[in-house]
Amino acid sequence: MTAGTNAPQDSTYPVPERLQTGKPTPYVTSFDQYKTMWEESVKNPEKFFGDLARDTLSWSKPFQTVLNGSFAQGDVGWFLEGELNACYNCVDRHAIAQPDKVAIIHEGDEIGNVRKITYRELLQEVSRLANVLTSLEVRKGDNIAIYMPMVPEAIFAMLACARVGAVHSVVFAGFSSDSLRDRIQDCGARVVLTADEGRRGGKNIATKRIVDEALKQAPTVEHVLVLRRTGSDIPWTSGRDLWWHEEIEKARPYSPPTNVNAEDPLFLLYTSGSTGTPKGVMHTTGGYLLGAAATVKYIFDYHPNDIHACMADIGWITGHTYLLYGPLLNGATTVVFESTPTYPNPSRFWELIQTHRVTQFYTAPTAIRALRRLGDQWLEGYDLSSLRVIGSVGEPIGGDAWQWYNQMVGKNQCAVVDTYWQTETGSIIVSPLPGATPTKPGSATFPFFGIHPQILDPQTGAVLQGNDVTGVLAISQPWPSMARTVYNNHNRYLDTYLNPYKGFYFTGDGASRDKDGYIWIRGRVDDVINVSGHRLSTAEIESALISHPAVAESAVVGGQDDLTGQCIHAYCTLKPNIENEAGLEKELSLQVRKVIGPFATPKRVYVVADLPKTRSGKIMRRILRKIVNNEQDQLGDISTLADPSVVPMLIDKVHLK
Numbered sequence: 001m002t003a004g005t006n007a008p009q010d011s012t013y014p015v016p017e018r019l020q021t022g023k024p025t026p027y028v029t030s031f032d033q034y035k036t037m038w039e040e041s042v043k044n045p046e047k048f049f050g051d052l053a054r055d056t057l058s059w060s061k062p063f064q065t066v067l068n069g070s071f072a073q074g075d076v077g078w079f080l081e082g083e084l085n086a087c088y089n090c091v092d093r094h095a096i097a098q099p100d101k102v103a104i105i106h107e108g109d110e111i112g113n114v115r116k117i118t119y120r121e122l123l124q125e126v127s128r129l130a131n132v133l134t135s136l137e138v139r140k141g142d143n144i145a146i147y148m149p150m151v152p153e154a155i156f157a158m159l160a161c162a163r164v165g166a167v168h169s170v171v172f173a174g175f176s177s178d179s180l181r182d183r184i185q186d187c188g189a190r191v192v193l194t195a196d197e198g199r200r201g202g203k204n205i206a207t208k209r210i211v212d213e214a215l216k217q218a219p220t221v222e223h224v225l226v227l228r229r230t231g232s233d234i235p236w237t238s239g240r241d242l243w244w245h246e247e248i249e250k251a252r253p254y255s256p257p258t259n260v261n262a263e264d265p266l267f268l269l270y271t272s273g274s275t276g277t278p279k280g281v282m283h284t285t286g287g288y289l290l291g292a293a294a295t296v297k298y299i300f301d302y303h304p305n306d307i308h309a310c311m312a313d314i315g316w317i318t319g320h321t322y323l324l325y326g327p328l329l330n331g332a333t334t335v336v337f338e339s340t341p342t343y344p345n346p347s348r349f350w351e352l353i354q355t356h357r358v359t360q361f362y363t364a365p366t367a368i369r370a371l372r373r374l375g376d377q378w379l380e381g382y383d384l385s386s387l388r389v390i391g392s393v394g395e396p397i398g399g400d401a402w403q404w405y406n407q408m409v410g411k412n413q414c415a416v417v418d419t420y421w422q423t424e425t426g427s428i429i430v431s432p433l434p435g436a437t438p439t440k441p442g443s444a445t446f447p448f449f450g451i452h453p454q455i456l457d458p459q460t461g462a463v464l465q466g467n468d469v470t471g472v473l474a475i476s477q478p479w480p481s482m483a484r485t486v487y488n489n490h491n492r493y494l495d496t497y498l499n500p501y502k503g504f505y506f507t508g509d510g511a512s513r514d515k516d517g518y519i520w521i522r523g524r525v526d527d528v529i530n531v532s533g534h535r536l537s538t539a540e541i542e543s544a545l546i547s548h549p550a551v552a553e554s555a556v557v558g559g560q561d562d563l564t565g566q567c568i569h570a571y572c573t574l575k576p577n578i579e580n581e582a583g584l585e586k587e588l589s590l591q592v593r594k595v596i597g598p599f600a601t602p603k604r605v606y607v608v609a610d611l612p613k614t615r616s617g618k619i620m621r622r623i624l625r626k627i628v629n630n631e632q633d634q635l636g637d638i639s640t641l642a643d644p645s646v647v648p649m650l651i652d653k654v655h656l657k
């Protein structure tokens with residue numbers, strides 16, 4: 001278990017004045033009201049979520065059964081018999097009620113490069129694209145890969161898939177061609193939507209070239225629809241590749257939505273686990289949409305006319321739920337940000353908030369820490385008074401970064417919501433509510449409606465009752481937006497989430513409940529590393545290293561890092577007769593970058609003569625982890641190692657420069 005940077009503190013912050021007396025009045029205005037609602041939601045989920053689903057979503061056919069199945073059986077389903085269309089819920093009903101309302105504000109890579117799209121325009125754009133997909137013979141249930149920069153067309157792409165009942169699989173455009181290929185192969189996509197190039201931080205990114213490389217080994221793909229973003233020359237495969245603008249031009253600007261069953265898949269999103277290849281986490285339509293809509297309403301306290309700005313990329317679950325689905329389901333204006341927090345300078349976020357009068361702002365601790373380090377002068381002179389709720393997600397935020405965010409960005413007048421969730425949970429599961437929850441810096445506080453968290457003894461699985469307990473975090477009853485399966489591998493789903501502790505959903509995170517009942521997330525207890533909120537598996541990085549011809553074995557562990565939370569340390573041994581030449585460690589680092597993507601680049605690679613192993617040959621990662629975290633004085637008993645003398649050699653390698 002990683003200790004993380006969260007240290008329970010006693011300081012409790014009351015709901016800020018602005019959320020108590022200002023307008024609009026939050027939906028939930030006291031902790032008692034929250035508690036009453038939460039209790040109802042877990043005692044009688046069928047009533048609570050049945051009512052909520054009827055109020056929140058438009059159904060083309062009403063559901064009869066709210067909840068079916070259980071964790072024990074691994075067959076959870078919500079809103080059975082119900083039918084709906086995700087795109088209709090996100091777009092059509094708002095385009096009909098408020099056609100001129102801005103749905104999307106695109107803040108391009110360069111300041112001042114802003115594009116606004118109303119709900120009416122969004123319906124036309126998405127309809128056109130849906131018709132193009134239909135013309136390419138995309139049908140309900142087909143998997144479609146999306147590999148795109150942060151432009152409005154990426155949103156159109158996702159919504160167009162949903163409109164025709166196809167299942168989108170968005171691959172973060174920072175992934176390498178190998179990673180893209182693996183994900184396309186796993187889901188057997190027939191169509192890929194992409195762009196000629198991306199733009200980020202003033203640089204061009206060779207998006208289409210990466211797609212071409214990936215498609216050399218992805219024979220299922222028949223068509224690639226290419227958006228012209230920069231206009232640079234790109235390679236072209238005629239017959240297969242089609243220009244987005246040429247196809248769109250031919251298409252009718254209305255397409256009827258294809259209604260699907262509540263339990264039909266809406267999307268796949270690949271994420272790393274502790275072993276093997278990335279898993280295609282599958283979310284279904286009705287339950288996922290309800291979770292997305294309800295958390296935007298209650299946790300971000302979304303009110304009409306709010307401007308919701310989620311800084312995540314659409315390639316991650318945060319982009320799916322809090323940039324696209326959640327805000328649009330509520331008829332909100334959502335901001336799509338193409339650039340980086342430091343381009344052209346570290347005032348970019350504040351500039352964006354001021355320009356668009358952002359009311360809800362959502363980012364990751366790594367960005368907060370980086371901006372804090374660059375100095376408070378970058379915030380000077382910016383008017384952030386539009387903000388009401390500021391959120392954090394992806395990793396433990398830690399008290400110091402929380403305080404800075406609260407003071408410097410929120411001016412002590414905003415609700416700070418430290419939101420805990422996962423790709424698999426679909427939407428936020430632990431978080432304060434803006435008008436109701438007194439906060440403690442670094443604690444995600446209390447469960448959202450319908451979530452019944454339990455802290456378990458990691459060894460016995462016993463529920464640790466009461467306060468002041470530490471263990472692993474599990475959830476004891478199904479909630480609507482939970483993932484339903486791993487694509488084509490339901491056993492893996494059961495083994496990862498439902499079998500470790502029978503009758504519970506296992507998060508993979510360690511957690512405590514403090515003396516006041518607040519939940520503190522302590523970080524992963526499995527072999528998952530969280531670098532700047534990006535989830536990586538040690539096994540994947542190790543296999544990237546082993547694919548280099550010089551490497552015999554590798555072992556990857558997470559180190560603590562002030563900026564990125566965790567960072568990657570990789571130990572490698574070389575094949576016989578291969579010399580550790582100057583530059584090899586650098587080359588191995590580049591290998592990981594090439595195989596997975598730039599965000600997976602190890603902080604350090606150590607070429608070593610041997611790894612610490614038990615007599616049965618198991619690598620003792622615990623020892624490697626302690627060494628990189630400067631805890632070599634706490635290694636414990638190393639006499640069980642096959643060769644204890646490797647340990648001092650490793651300490652020298654890591655700590656002697």
Ligand code: WT7
Binds near residue numbers: 317418420507508
């Ligand atoms: C893992 C899930 C879901 C959004 C982005 C990441 C960690 C997430 C928090 C938080 C402490 C957090 C957990 C979790 N995590 N939010 N507020 N406090 N840790 O999604 O890639 O599926 O990663 O991120 O370790 O298991 P993901």
